Amino acid sequence: MTATLAAVLPTALPAAAADGGAADFSQDVFWVWLLKAVGILVFLLTSVLIAIWFERRVVGRMQLRPGPNVHGPFGLFQSLADAMKLLLKEDVTVKAADKLVYLVAPFIAVFCSLLTMAVIPFGPEVSIFGVVTPLQLTDFPVAVLYILACASVGVYGIVLGGWSSNSTYPLLGAVRSTAQVISYELAMGLSLVSVFILAGSMSTSEIVASQTTIWWLIPLAPAFVIYVISMVGETNRLPFDLPEAEGELVGGYTTEYSSMKFAWFFLAEYINMLNVSAVATTLFFGGWRAPWPLSWIGDGVLNTGWWPLLWFVAKVWLFMFLFVWIRGTLLRFRYDQFMKFGWKVLIPSALVWLVCVAVVQGVRQFGGADVMAMLPWLGGAILVIVALSFLIPEKKPVPEPAPSDEPFDAFAGGFPVPPLPGQSLPPSPRALRREAQSPASPALVGGPAADDGAADGDAPESPTQEVPRG
Amino acid sequence: MTPSTAETVLFWVLAPIMVLAASGLLFARKAVHAALCVITVMISLAFLYVAQEAPFLGVVQVVVYTGAVMMLFLFVLMLVGVDASDSLVETLRAQRWVGWLAALGLGVVLVGVVGRATYPDAVGLAEANAPGNPTGVARIIFGQHVFGLEVVGALLVTAALGALVLTHRQRLKPLVKQPERAAARVAAGGRLTPLPAPGVYARHNAMDVPALDPDGNPIDESVPRVLRIRGQEAGTAEYRADTYRRAVTAVLAERGVVGDGEVDAALGTVEDDPRPAAAPPGTTTGPTADIDLGGGSTRTETER
Structure with missing residues (x-):
């Protein structure tokens, strides 16, 4: 992998630091901000409505059934009908719930999911009613970290909702969600760091600007794969939907929620899908930049004006389709598989990849060495490592320890010790006493303990053979 | 350098919230409510950091403390359940009075120190943030304080290893986990x-x-x-x-x-x-x- 990376890097990367691609917001006035903010809200809410319809239609097609097709053209109004149904349903508040937290939890989830899009660049500078401004609400040097922060606070909605319902299944869902976030956000953050290293910035507009010649998808393919896996985990979608696994936990953290409060959670989940898709687009898929053959048309005319909005939305929906595709294809993980995958596969591979990227970038930037000159050495090193890995003997299954014939000595070596495999505890003195006192079962008195004593020889000294006192 | 109007307004909005949340930590009956108060304080603090031109610190505060550390706390607290509240029985004798006394002493010291402190105008913000805030922080951490950082890193790795060693115990029987239980269920034929x-x-x-x-x-x-x-x-x-x-x-x-x-x-x-x-x-x-x-x-x- 390193070899391919090194091969691509010298031609691909113009400069280590971003070439001043930061968006310029100096022209913005109050109403421009307002317009952009409202625009983002409208985009998200309509996208959610379409996403629900889209998901049901596509999954239906994958499962050889029509999906919703009755209300409106192609069943497009089905989501509207569902939304109205949720609005008008009876709003049940669980009596034993922790009222305040129970009410606040869905709002936390939705509010945090709405924050992310503020730093996503939808396009380059455009003219809105005479004001030239980037098609992005805001940007700052740590914009991608801000996205991670919003996501991690948003999980509190799920966790608190599950806890405050005061019910078993929601609590289990909440606990699972906590563990999931802690394990998968690490991998996600690590995969994003390799983008930061190559782009030389954490600001979204500069990351998009750094992908002018090549999208980070190609040199950073392993990081992209790790990001895609952890983004599915982050949004609680199949095959990682363990916090709401309906086969095991009824509805997980949403079990005790109904009507509009449930709708908030539902909304937050779909907005989060859009969010992580937008982040993947921005960091790995060139953001709003036109895809390769189109970017050549008319000397890059399709990368200016309002055109990029189209490419951005198309790329986001590509990821939305991926979500649906995964859902239609894969089965839910078992919980232990899920945790093992996160901690033993994703995080170590993300770490190894990060070290590779850091070394290559460090050599390019500080060592001054030509990566092309290092290429044979890198390839040789990888070959040696691969060759050495063949010498490692395969792990043999540990044989079951043979049952030990020795009598059990509870104070072997002077310390109280548990029985070894194959040995069994003699009945406790109290059990012996009880059996001796009950006249109903005289046949059970004595038994193995008596045999042990006979075999031992020094039975009176052995603490297990202690004479019952009082 | 005096703070701008927006920063002042933000401070006076957030400061009462933070004080309320901080006292909520002291007086909340349920452990999860106390944790929520801490989260409120942390997020408000992050806002103040960002307002004071330290966006990296502010965002990292939320990612690390609110997103990871408090989440771990909550993970444990949640298992306590909604209806449980802390026992208020005094286990150490006279602990309450000693606590009040110590709090009084701390209060006197704090009032004395804060009352006599002078607040000169802040200087050096522009130079510190000249290469961009994250870059400036990186230069300080990995330039001036790189040795301290390495020492802390070694300490943390040692602590993690220590936790592994201390919680390790010898396994006497084969571990029965979800896969084994699933296999047993199939083998049982139910x-x-x-x-x-x-x-x-x-x-x-x-x-x-x-x-x-x-x-x-x-x-x-x-x-x-x-x-x-x-x-x-x-x-x-x-x-x-x-x-x-x-x-x-x-x-x-x-x-x-x-x-x-x-x-x-x-x-x-x-x-x-x-x-x-x-x-x-x-x-x-x-x-x-x-x-x-x-x-x-x-x-x-x-x-x-």
């Missing part, structure tokens, strides 16, 4: 799938109507156990799939076989213990008085 819901493929979907299997025979297990014990299960004969029976009858009639006995034999629906005639779904045929469904009821079912 039912692996969930029970079918009552009424599946039957002519009614009421709770007391048994589901039908692919042959059209009723599945007794699909009716809830309670209804079965109370004798409230709708008669199985009534809800057998008639279509299938008719089809089988027709096929058998073509072959010259007539008579209910042969059809029953072909369908495999001969009931050695015929039930009472079916009641319409929803009506009760069993005893109307409540039956004690304690431990004894399970035994009744398994012994039958």
Whole structure:
């Protein structure tokens, strides 16, 4: 992998630091901000409505059934009908719930999911009613970290909702969600760091600007794969939907929620899908930049004006389709598989990849060495490592320890010790006493303990053979 | 350098919230509420950091402390449950009075120090943030303080290893986890799938109507156990799939076989213990008085 990376890097990367691609917001006035903010809200809410319809239609097609097709053209109004149904349903508040937290939890989830899009660049500078401004609400040097922060606070909605319902299944869902976030956000953050290293910035507009010649998808393919896996985990979608696994936990953290409060959670989940898709687009898929053959048309005319909005939305929906595709294809993980995958596969591979990227970038930037000159050495090193890995003997299954014939000595070596495999505890003195006192079962008195004593020889000294006192 | 108006407004909005949340930490009865108060303080603090031109610190505060550390705290606290509140019984004698005394002392010291402190205008912000805030922080951490950082890193790695060593214990028996339990379940040969819901493929979907299997025979297990014990299960004969029976009858009639006995034999629906005639779904045929469904009821079912 390193070899391919090194091969691509010298031609691909113009400069280590971003070439001043930061968006310029100096022209913005109050109403421009307002317009952009409202625009983002409208985009998200309509996208959610379409996403629900889209998901049901596509999954239906994958499962050889029509999906919703009755209300409106192609069943497009089905989501509207569902939304109205949720609005008008009876709003049940669980009596034993922790009222305040129970009410606040869905709002936390939705509010945090709405924050992310503020730093996503939808396009380059455009003219809105005479004001030239980037098609992005805001940007700052740590914009991608801000996205991670919003996501991690948003999980509190799920966790608190599950806890405050005061019910078993929601609590289990909440606990699972906590563990999931802690394990998968690490991998996600690590995969994003390799983008930061190559782009030389954490600001979204500069990351998009750094992908002018090549999208980070190609040199950073392993990081992209790790990001895609952890983004599915982050949004609680199949095959990682363990916090709401309906086969095991009824509805997980949403079990005790109904009507509009449930709708908030539902909304937050779909907005989060859009969010992580937008982040993947921005960091790995060139953001709003036109895809390769189109970017050549008319000397890059399709990368200016309002055109990029189209490419951005198309790329986001590509990821939305991926979500649906995964859902239609894969089965839910078992919980232990899920945790093992996160901690033993994703995080170590993300770490190894990060070290590779850091070394290559460090050599390019500080060592001054030509990566092309290092290429044979890198390839040789990888070959040696691969060759050495063949010498490692395969792990043999540990044989079951043979049952030990020795009598059990509870104070072997002077310390109280548990029985070894194959040995069994003699009945406790109290059990012996009880059996001796009950006249109903005289046949059970004595038994193995008596045999042990006979075999031992020094039975009176052995603490297990202690004479019952009082 | 004086703070801008926006920063002042933000401070005076956030400061009371933070003070309230901080006192909520002290006075909240439930541990999770206290944790929520801490989260509020942390996020408000992050806002103030960002307002004071330290965006990296502010965002990292949320990612690391709110997103990871407090989440771990909450993970443990949640297992306590909603209804549990802390015990207020004093376990150490006179602890409360010593606590008050120490708090008073701390208060006096704080008032003395804060009251006599002077606040000169802040300087050096522009130079510190000249290469960009994250870059400036990186230069300080990995330039001036790189040794301290390495030492802390080594300490943390040692602590993590120590935790691993201290919590390690020798395994005496093979570990039984989810895969082993799943394999054991399959090996035991019991039912692996969930029970079918009552009424599946039957002519009614009421709770007391048994589901039908692919042959059209009723599945007794699909009716809830309670209804079965109370004798409230709708008669199985009534809800057998008639279509299938008719089809089988027709096929058998073509072959010259007539008579209910042969059809029953072909369908495999001969009931050695015929039930009472079916009641319409929803009506009760069993005893109307409540039956004690304690431990004894399970035994009744398994012994039958």
